[in-house]
Amino acid sequence: MMLELVATALITLGTVFFIAGTVGLLRFPDIYCRLHALTKADGLGLALIALGLALMADGFGEVFRIILIWFFVALASATSGHLIAAHARRVDRERET
């Protein structure tokens, strides 16, 4: 019961971060700020949701799979954030010259 409560709190907090990231994506002025909001807030939101789900999972196998999902989604999100920012910077530089 206690575990369930903690898990629910973590997942709720995680969705709050996701919503914050989405608001940032919609409201921030340029691509770098938007990427910042998206990668930071969603990364934290994902970790919180994964943690909450891991608490409710039955068995080590499920926990392991949730950890794997967290790891690879976080990795992919960080890498794509970097790639988008690098591309945006290159385009900006080309425009200036």
Add this chain to the structure above:
Amino acid sequence: MNDPFLLFDLLLASAVIALAVATLSVRDLFASIVLFVIFGLLSALAWVRLSAPDVALAEAAIGTGVTGALLLKTLHHMRFVTGRLGQDAAESVTPAQPVPAPVIWANAALCGLITLGLAMAFFAAPQAGPGFEALVTDAMPESGVTHPVTAVLLNFRSYDTLMEVVVLLAAVIAVWQIERGLSEAPAPALGEIWHGFARLTLPAIVVVGTYLLWKGSEAPGGAFQSGAVLAAVGLLLLLSRNYVPRPAHRGLARWAFVLGTGVFAAIALLVAGGGREVFEYPAEHAYSLILLIEGLVTISIAVTLAALFHGREPVALAIEEKRHDT
């Protein structure tokens, strides 16, 4: 509001329709592709809600992942190599030339015909009938596998599946024929972080792809899903330039393209005789035969999809050493 999922389902259904409309109506081709990918992901979620995890996996892996990559690659090719959209269009957001109205109307008419056909088929089908579930359940012991979807795809209706593999083969043959004269698209330099990402994910993709194939006999998974996931290995290798296709590899690639179709058709024909029809696997060997077919078809699908992503047949022009920063 008896069902707590009703609200979620309604939201999901409206989001899928809205994304479909947005994908078709947005002018920017890149935005259109991104919307299409999101549309595919939400469709996969919808399939999960319809309790069809096999279709969801296929939609996510093939319909969204591989197709999205193919579309982006095509856009890149159009912008930077063939110059169809011109350099201006590469920077700005609108296509250089609007699509002519007759083309739009012709497409709309054809899509309308398909929708009409589907609607007629849907209304002509017996409502609330028993379906084929009972038939499939009865025949499961003869199939050699324990997952009903795999039993239908690889045993009861394996003719359809063979045709799907043939479609992929035809696609790659067409691409290799048509793209012969085109120059190679410049590969973007993706940098150190991308290489680290490729190194970390590559082994994991191999494991996931093989697991999907192996698991297919008893749970959702199978050749198409596994092949699409394994094709991602090819995409990563091509994008990170750890593998550069060379003309000498053409023979091997051709064998890999036809391997699945060839073995599938050969087994289907060879099991005939002795009172059995074509495609009627002997029950005691059904599991091994299905696994053999699925394994080889997976290899063919993975290689074919990766080859489609690369595009043209590798030819001896010695330009692959060049790196472009675009």
